[in-house]
Amino acid sequence: MVQTDEYVPWTQKYMLQCFQEGKHVLVCVRRIDRGDFTPDDEKEVKDMLEDLGEWEDLIRTGLSLIEDLGLKPADEAMTRRYKEPTRVEKCDIKYVGIVPPWTEVFRIAIHLRTEEMRRRAGTSGAEITLPAGEIFEQLRNLPKWQTLMRAVSSIR
Numbered sequence: 001m002v003q004t005d006e007y008v009p010w011t012q013k014y015m016l017q018c019f020q021e022g023k024h025v026l027v028c029v030r031r032i033d034r035g036d037f038t039p040d041d042e043k044e045v046k047d048m049l050e051d052l053g054e055w056e057d058l059i060r061t062g063l064s065l066i067e068d069l070g071l072k073p074a075d076e077a078m079t080r081r082y083k084e085p086t087r088v089e090k091c092d093i094k095y096v097g098i099v100p101p102w103t104e105v106f107r108i109a110i111h112l113r114t115e116e117m118r119r120r121a122g123t124s125g126a127e128i129t130l131p132a133g134e135i136f137e138q139l140r141n142l143p144k145w146q147t148l149m150r151a152v153s154s155i156r
Helices: 039-049 054-068 076-081 114-124 132-155
Strands: 014-021 024-031 091-099 102-112
Touching: 014 132, 024 132, 039 091, 039 102, 039 132, 054 132, 102 114
Parallel strands: none
Antiparallel strands: 014 024, 024 102, 091 102
8 A cells, every 4th residue: 555545534533644755654644523733633643653563563472472382373464464563763753743724634754764774675775665554554553552551551
């Protein structure tokens, strides 16, 4: 998936859209109620992005544990899907912000850091681009991670 053609629901409050723009992914976030994006909305979205890749790490660890215990071999497609989580520390996230006159859209540019591009390229030296689909799927998983963290917090 290179881009989402239209905004898709992300959380109960926000919708998102992703575009491939050269080596980076442009993420556009807007409120479901189509209201203007406020400083509180910006803070909420930035806080959510701090957990980018956490859900994928959890799933990858769970799949590895299940396989290591001999309970069931990991499904190859599932393993491939969670092979390369883009943790927030592997990316540079630039908050472009709100660009008038479109005050209802918050823009974020995400690209891989140089070290991560080199690691992914390996010895091939190939030009590596952060796939929009990878970021899109991880953004869609952020609400799952938040729900899990709230559940764990309520048990404590």
